[in-house]
Amino acid sequence: MNIGFVGLGTMGAPMAGRLLEAGHDVAVHNRTREREVPLAERGARRAATPREAATGADVVFTMVNDTPDVRAVAEGPDGVLAGLAPGATWVDASTIAPDAARDLADAARAVGAAALDAPVSGGSEGAERGTLSIMIGGEAAAVEAARPALEVLGATLTHVGPAGAGQVAKAVNQVVIAGTYAAVAEGLAFALAADVDEGKVLEAIAGGAAGSWGLTHRGPNMLAGTYPLGFRTRLHRKDLGIALEAAEAIGVPLPLAAQVAQREVELIRRGFGDEDVANVARLAREAAGVDPASGDD
């Protein structure tokens, strides 16, 4: 299959690498062009523009940071939309606003192509191992057309619904992570401050109704006070911004997510934006007196 891949960051580079390894012909493009080199050395063709990466491709992926970045690689004379052949499928794996995903699907349709919004979760580890969870919005025929490529990248593909539905699912995902991680952080900070073996507490509660992926996989880091990646706090904050805006547009308040977003504003200001989002435990630990904060004895 001829594949174009635009956006070779922490997620995009390993995803493009997996598509190469699976035997596809891959044309790669990145704004900072040097990032194309390691993939070119593994057999990818370097494309000078997003348009060139899309030209002749059956499926074109974009994997960039935010809504304006997707627009930047999609639109204009050098954009993906200018290169897409009729019948081709454009898969945007970025996490962007659901409304923007719907607009871009319309734009693809206008040139005779199809678009999928296909945001992922699972982090760079999932990208490298091909175990991402991919939440897909768009037409069923386009999902089938892209499936051979998507299956190389993800262990779980869920076709959520029409254009934008994948982005809604991703927004819900980030909202639930926000509150769940904050709940785990609050409970474990309490355990740390109480005179008990906090590891035993975690062990005692992880298998029951308090259990979560966050408790099992991030709880030990929260107890240790270390926050290796994972998923960057500043990107989670960006995603919560998308979720809060999309929810507000339909009159839905998200009080817990909003509160966690504000905590992330503080964490980012204090220089912790590139830590894992489990670092919401930093603030819970400080509040509980486990870690010294200014004003404590």
Next chain:
Amino acid sequence: MNIGFVGLGTMGAPMAGRLLEAGHDVAVHNRTREREVPLAERGARRAATPREAATGADVVFTMVNDTPDVRAVAEGPDGVLAGLAPGATWVDASTIAPDAARDLADAARAVGAAALDAPVSGGSEGAERGTLSIMIGGEAAAVEAARPALEVLGATLTHVGPAGAGQVAKAVNQVVIAGTYAAVAEGLAFALAADVDEGKVLEAIAGGAAGSWGLTHRGPNMLAGTYPLGFRTRLHRKDLGIALEAAEAIGVPLPLAAQVAQREVELIRRGFGDEDVANVARLAREAAGVDPASGDD
């Protein structure tokens, strides 16, 4: 083994029943005495007072609602402490304040007996099936003495630490449940309000970092707007009260748990206190405009 069992409510009755079935000699007592009858018909001896239930027992269980209830069955001339033989073990499976558990352990020691705080999670279903998770505080020798009985009741026994440590673990458990369920409720209400297939959203996110016991096991009920038990909201509110008080006593704020506790105050006032605690989704659904609330069109 000779076992006394005091408190035959939703949890206590099936727990006492399992101990009977396992072949133990069980003396049962309940404040409302008629509740002893079904167990007597299965071979239990009826004890006129908590003291009588404790007399001659190797292990005595108490399973009542709150700290004052435990004091009521433990203290005074008719209380468990008056009947406990030297060397016997008293297991309080109630969820009470950690400080009270420490006091009661001291009182047991004063009569030559040992006490364990052993609050459980897993609900009445877990009590019937013997699959409770039991969080234990107290001395290791007492845990070993009670183990043959505890293993009939629980699938997971965790000796968290000294007296009170089981109650701390239970408090942390309830705090984490509060925030996790609220996070799931908020995310799913957003999905319900957005124009997507909310069941597909749940399916798409349940296996990843947003996953939790609450999402998998209570998410479908939250999407359906039905809240069968499970665990009663008014009991969870009581437990959060214990957690908030114990945390405040050591200077630990629990902002998420406090917020959820306030939501439960409203739910209880509105008559939903006997629903499952997943009914925090009622308020999230109303806030999102999914269910009509007064003031909406």
